[in-house]
Amino acid sequence: MGLQEALAEKIDKNKETAFALNYAIAADPELSGEEYRACAAYVELCKNCGFAVEEKFTGQATAFRAAVRRAKKPVMKVAVLAEYDALPEIGHGCGHSANGAMSLLACLGLSELSDLPADIDLIGTPDEELRGGKVLMCRAGIFKDYDLALMTHISANETEPNENFLxxxxxxxxxxxxxxxxxxxxxxxxxxxxxxxxxxxxxxxxxxxxxxxxxxxxxxxxxxxxxxxxxxxxxxxxxxxxxxxxxxxxxxxxxxxxxxxxxxxxxxxxxxxxMGLDYDEMLWNEAAAGLAEEVLQELAVPYTVSRRAGGSSDIGNVSHECPTLHIRLAGGNTYYPGHSREIAAMVQDKTIEPVIMRGAEIMGNVVLKLAADADLRRAVADEFAKERNKE
Missing domain, CATH: 3.30.70.360 (Alpha-Beta Plaits)
Structure with a gap:
């Protein structure tokens, strides 16, 4: 069995854990910087899986970092990011409960692949909607040690291999x-x-x-x-x-x-x-975006390619510290505005389950392909260094 098939099997094996996490957080929304119960749920799951966990990571009460796997001879180090803060009055109208569940599920799948030459961490990044927890992590310099940071963000009806930000x-x-x-x-x-x-x-x-x-x-x-x-x-x-x-x-x-x-x-x-910390623009990495596009094609996920920058996120700051992907994944076929009650309802519906599995599979395959291709890793790193030198 190849690594891709093994990943799919491990994701299927752990899917109920991710589904339960999504439903629990979606039904109990906590505002930015106050995600105590959500963070505790992640920490408990990670400890139960045997991952070493750093709590109150970078001095943030609701942040954590879990060492998902350590390879004997790693060729790269990857940060998989999880968000879990909610919006006032709306709840998880940005879909963070499902986003984070995808990241957890991807990590659970990757953790069990013995032949994967990669070190992987799951980082819980709170306070995206208000002050910017990732900015504090960037100020602490933690992302400089990674060859890739990535996450997948739920969308109402559009999929993109990477998302741009202002x-x-x-x-x-x-x-x-x-x-x-x-x-x-x-x-x-x-x-x-x-x-x-x-x-x-x-x-x-x-x-x-x-x-x-x-x-x-x-x-x-x-x-x-x-x-x-x-x-x-x-x-x-x-x-x-x-x-x-x-x-x-x-x-x-x-x-x-x-x-x-x-x-x-x-x-x-x-x-x-x-009102919060300054968010930087997304430092685009075409080599990494092309890799995500390749994975979407192989998994037969319809997508569009658009580098139009509309919104903003503190992952933009991360992209100036290491190569970064912010994949956008459709949760359905009907358009709803971002930050809406419709999306908050979407992540509480059973139809979100295959979407969570698909998001985990996309991120997992990105990691597998990057770990297997030295030329691609070099291209991603060289492009990042070139773009950083322009600043």
């Missing part, structure tokens, strides 16, 4: 003014909402003079309490994205000037609060 910075801005009665003595007030509104108008005017790939999204979080009271506090949130971090940092500076100018014009003050 760099992201997100802020809350609080304007402070002075309250007054809106009819009796408004001249005594300083309107914090006016400051927030003027800042938003400034951002809108800025759009004409920034690069077309840039994205500015903003909304008013708090604008006051009554129409006849001059608000002494107003809050807005803005999310800024671009295809590369250097220009995004320039854009952040321009937006901050809009905020500063609005405060001066309205005689208010303001505070800027970072």
């Amino acid at each position: 760099a992201l910075s997100c802020y809350r801005v609080v304007f402070h003014g002075r309250t007054a009665h809106g009819a009796n003595d408004p001249w005594k007030g300083r309107n914090a909402l006016n400051g927030a509104m003027l800042a938003l108008h400034g951002m809108d005017m800025l759009r004409q003079h920034i690069r077309p790939e840039a994205r500015i999204g903003a909304y008013i979080v708090d604008g006051g309490t009554a129409s006849n009271i001059v608000p002494d506090r107003a809050e807005l949130e803005c999310t800024l994205r671009y295809t590369s971090r250097p220009y995004l940092d320039e854009l952040v500076g321009k937006v901050m000037n809009c905020i500063k100018g609005a405060a001066i014009a309205t005689d208010t003050t303001y505070d800027v609060i970072s």
Whole structure:
């Protein structure tokens, strides 16, 4: 029996463990950085399998790293990533319960292949939706030791061999003014909402003079309490994205000037609060993406190839530390928006089970093919080094 056939057999053997993990986490969603029960479930499963586990990995309470396998003569080291945080009010509308279950199942399958010359770790990466747990791991330098990091992310109806991401910075801005009665003595007030509104108008005017790939999204979080009271506090949130971090940092500076100018014009003050850690753009690796595409073809999984960058993820930071794949796998044939209640329902339905198995099989075969091909490993590594040297 070849390694691919053995992998499929081991995945089938361990599938119920992965299904149960997905259903348990999907039914008990925990917010970013608070995934205590989900993390504990992973840790217990890994320990039961005999994997050495580092808990509170990189100082994060809900992160872990499990040594899935150690080869006698490894030719590469692979990090398989698992996410398990949920969205407020929606639950697992990003599908993280299923994503992580795929990663676990892939690792369970690979762990039992005695002839595989690869060291493999399963890394639990919390807080993707808010602050960015992987960014903290990157700051600790842990991904520099890996030849590949990969994961598979559920999608409503589209499969891609790799997914591109924009760099992201997100802020809350609080304007402070002075309250007054809106009819009796408004001249005594300083309107914090006016400051927030003027800042938003400034951002809108800025759009004409920034690069077309840039994205500015903003909304008013708090604008006051009554129409006849001059608000002494107003809050807005803005999310800024671009295809590369250097220009995004320039854009952040321009937006901050809009905020500063609005405060001066309205005689208010303001505070800027970072909403999370900065996410970097995805450093694309064509050799690794081509490998994933080859696996999808062999497994007869329909897919599209698109390098269009839309959303953002802290896996972008990982891609600057080692070659990285973020495979996108369709969970069905019907389109639903990302971060939706429909996807939260999808991962709790029995139809997610073959998808979890397929995701595990895709990642497992990527690892097998890379371990078996020295030229391909060299191509992936050389491309990564070349792209990093451009920065």
